[in-house]
Amino acid sequence: MPAIPGKITAPNYGNIPHSHRLPVTHREVVRAFGKLSRTSLITLAQQWLQKKNRDFCKPYLLGDQDKNAEEEDDAPYEPAESYEELQEIYKELLSRKGGRREVMDRILEGDWRTGISMYQLATAEIQHLLDHPQALRWTAKRMAKIPNNRVVKDMEVTNDSEHLPRFQAQTFMTNLAKELSPLMKAHYLITKLKTLPITILRVYIHDSPYSSEASLATDSNSSDGAKAVFFIWPNGSPYIYVSLATHLGQVVGDEGRHLRDVVLQAIPKAFSRPSSRYQLTPTNFTARSLSALLAYRGPGKSNAAAGGWSIFADHSFSQNALDFVATGKLSEAKGTSVDAVAQKAGPGRPKRHIDATETQEVKRRKAVAAGRFGSSGKANDGQGIERFEVRIDDPFPPQSNSTQQQQDATGASAETSRGKRKGRPSLLDRSAEDIQEIEELDNAWVPDVRVTFSGSHVFAGVRELVEQGVVDGEQMPGWMTGEAGVTIGAIKNGRIRSKGAVPGV
Amino acid sequence: MFDQEKKEAYLQNLRDMVAAAEKERDNLAAILLSTPHLSTRLQKGPVANEHLRETAMNLLKRQSKRNVENIYRTCAGVTAYKVRDPDPNAVDNGNILGVRIEVFLEGKFVDKYHVLFNRPNPRHKSMLRVHHHTIPPCIPLQALAAKWMPQSQRDSSSRTGQDLVRFGRKLRKELTLWHIRKAAVDKLRVAAGLPSSTEQTKSSATEQSTYGKVLNAFTSDDETDPEDHDDDDDDVVSNERSRVVNITDIGADLAAQEIFITWSNNQIGAVVLNKDGQVKEGAFRSSDGVRLKEMERKAVGSLEGLLQRLSE
Incomplete structure (x- = not known):
């Protein structure tokens, strides 16, 4: 670590403050800003210029120039005189059309040429996340209370019992920083969103004992790992979504994963209070889309009512108790109005003829699909899951007099599971108890069969296959509708095994 | 372009009118079908076409079914129903007992919640287990289920008492209190x-300037x-x-x-x-x-x- 003359650089226990700046040529800065759209950039700049944020986002103003005027001759942008002038400039930029490059250059080479603060970098990355809600891959975890033997009334529901971990941002941040600062230096930004019921925490990991500006600017290691981790708390639920802030095409190295795990381990500790300790438990759910996460592991009604059970979560199963009208064709009326809206959206598009030639069979298949999927599995609902993996633990359907074949195959499957699989063990690998359970089955051949569905919206795809008649909608097992609400699981007796007592809590 | 918009607005207006008229018609039909003694009069009175009488009787049946259901739901607050699990591999042939909880607040039924039970244990047919539900996670469903709907750990003899009625009552209380609290916070804001x-x-x-509030x-x-x-x-x-x-x-x-x-x-x-x-x-x-x-x-x-x- 090169020491900067005139500045003392010493390891300390502090966090990285919001106002520390990175040079505009820093890899992270270039990446974060290169991804943002023009409007987002302008909105961000306006946000930074707001009175309450000015301390963390000092722009380069005319007043700063005087000290070293000779350097600035070739600067492409005239520094503004005041915050108000800058605000006007960005307002003007917003009102007219132009390229995003123009705004980005103005920010990086003009108004913030002296550096982008950690606060700015963090807000820029969060803005990108909100602009592209599918940009990252999230894993949902659950905060579970570690059962306390001394306090017997732990689970009792009383007038003033609370079963969700209490989330108080300031206390949590202090505790988290206490846990992490001996291990690494980090910058934290925690934001409560207005548009979605979530709170985002971004942790920028700086793997160094120093928290000075100079040490931030130097790339301490050559590896190109992700430097930030995102955590999301959906308000009013025990879940937490975790993701590494990777850039497009960036490989997550072991180092990045390790740093994420360090932060992850500190989180339940930061939540815990004396006599109520928490731990993170997996929920077997990974998805890219935030709205899918909010639907399957969110604060609402849909957590334990996925797939065909979605009719219970929206109001299509039972009407309002005071709605006595039974004769109207309510569902049909709704359908046509949706169609009308869709057509209105694209007036240039030729009107789609709802084919009158729809045969009885097609209608029947559609009805079956509607029965199995309810209101879920629609291609445009934004709740797509990209990957759904299952392992089938049911014995292979027995065939007559083919024992020889069976034995051969068993040997082969054992070999593949031992020899071929390299690298990290998959979550789907059979555990010791699973294997024992399988061995207890007499004379059954249970090959290690894994099925992976992948696509932009897996269950919408399955629904379409049912509607097209490729998949038999009536014989299809329930897990193919997504009703188990997991993206990875093991199947026994044709059903996804559920270990928890009550789903979706 | 302007003409197009005007046309759209006109069409929308027409659509709204049609929708309103249809609603009115359905409403009147419901009232007509709920008239007392209608079924006897339909059966006795002369009709030109036997097919039409059948249709009318079907409509009547549907309406009276709806009326009975609504009356139960309105008066009881917690009602049970039976549905079928479409999964061919479902336990117990897909028999599902649903419990529906209505939340009534300030003269309106504001929302309803469902808990769906199945019977996973073929030996204890009366033992219910929560299969699916639409209870938000801020309601302690798991704790309530553990207390009032416990699952027997051992196979036989230890028949732990399940109390569906108490469970429903407690759950309804939690849900109603939650809605009342939310309404009270809203009132506080207005005040x-x-x-x-x-x-x-x-x-x-609609406001675009900031996406949220930075807490630290x-x-x-x-x-x-x-x-x-x-x-x-x-x-x-x-x-x-x-x-x-x-x-x-x-x-x-x-x-x-x-x-x-x-x-x-x-x-x-x-x-x-x-x-x-x-x-x-x-x-x-x-x-x-x-x-x-x-x-x-x-x-x-x-x-x-x-x-x-x-x-x-």
Whole structure:
């Protein structure tokens, strides 16, 4: 670590403050800003210029120039005189059309040429996340209370019992920083969103004992790992979504994963209070889309009512108790109005003829699909899951007099599971108890069969296959509708095994 | 282009009118079909076409079924029904017992929740287990199920008592209290002159300037604290000029058990509620971080009078 003359650089226990700046040529800065759209950039700049944020986002103003005027001759942008002038400039930029490059250059080479603060970098990355809600891959975890033997009334529901971990941002941040600062230096930004019921925490990991500006600017290691981790708390639920802030095409190295795990381990500790300790438990759910996460592991009604059970979560199963009208064709009326809206959206598009030639069979298949999927599995609902993996633990359907074949195959499957699989063990690998359970089955051949569905919206795809008649909608097992609400699981007796007592809590 | 828009508006108007007329027709039909003794009159009276009589009888049956269902749901609040699990591999041939809980608040049925039970154990046919449900996670469903719908650990003999009625009652109480608390927080906002939470979400969706509120804008940065205070002082000065310290924000968590209040002089407070809406305890701080013990003492009591008690 090169020491900067005139500045003392010493390891300390502090966090990285919001106002520390990175040079505009820093890899992270270039990446974060290169991804943002023009409007987002302008909105961000306006946000930074707001009175309450000015301390963390000092722009380069005319007043700063005087000290070293000779350097600035070739600067492409005239520094503004005041915050108000800058605000006007960005307002003007917003009102007219132009390229995003123009705004980005103005920010990086003009108004913030002296550096982008950690606060700015963090807000820029969060803005990108909100602009592209599918940009990252999230894993949902659950905060579970570690059962306390001394306090017997732990689970009792009383007038003033609370079963969700209490989330108080300031206390949590202090505790988290206490846990992490001996291990690494980090910058934290925690934001409560207005548009979605979530709170985002971004942790920028700086793997160094120093928290000075100079040490931030130097790339301490050559590896190109992700430097930030995102955590999301959906308000009013025990879940937490975790993701590494990777850039497009960036490989997550072991180092990045390790740093994420360090932060992850500190989180339940930061939540815990004396006599109520928490731990993170997996929920077997990974998805890219935030709205899918909010639907399957969110604060609402849909957590334990996925797939065909979605009719219970929206109001299509039972009407309002005071709605006595039974004769109207309510569902049909709704359908046509949706169609009308869709057509209105694209007036240039030729009107789609709802084919009158729809045969009885097609209608029947559609009805079956509607029965199995309810209101879920629609291609445009934004709740797509990209990957759904299952392992089938049911014995292979027995065939007559083919024992020889069976034995051969068993040997082969054992070999593949031992020899071929390299690298990290998959979550789907059979555990010791699973294997024992399988061995207890007499004379059954249970090959290690894994099925992976992948696509932009897996269950919408399955629904379409049912509607097209490729998949038999009536014989299809329930897990193919997504009703188990997991993206990875093991199947026994044709059903996804559920270990928890009550789903979706 | 303008013509196109005009046409669209005209068509939309027509569509609205059709929809309204259809609604009116359905309503009238429901009233007609609910007329007493209609079925006997239909059966006895002469009709030209036997097929039409059949259709009318079917409609009548549907209507009377709906009427009975609604009356039960309206009066009981918790009702049970049977559905089938379409999964061919479902336990117990897919027999599902559904429990529907209505939440009634201020003259309206505001929402309904479902808990669906199956019978996973073929030996104990009366043993129910929560299969799916639509209860939000801020309601302690798991704890209630563990208490009132326990699963027998051993296979036989130890028949743990399941009490579906008590379970439904307790769950309904939790859900209703939750809705009442949410409504009370909304009322508190209106009383403080703030838009109610539904209006607020509407306005914030259109407002684009910031995407959210940074919660640790001061905790990790000591250097800027003095300047922060400068800002605060400005605010205080301007407020002293107008002599009004008002509430700028009231927020609550999703379970509506914690309420956060912000005043225009940067004084902040948080109170914790019991489930039945009593303020259990509170913490208040002035802008320079001093605990306001007097306010904390005054906050305890019912939620409705909270603002009055604090402003006294």
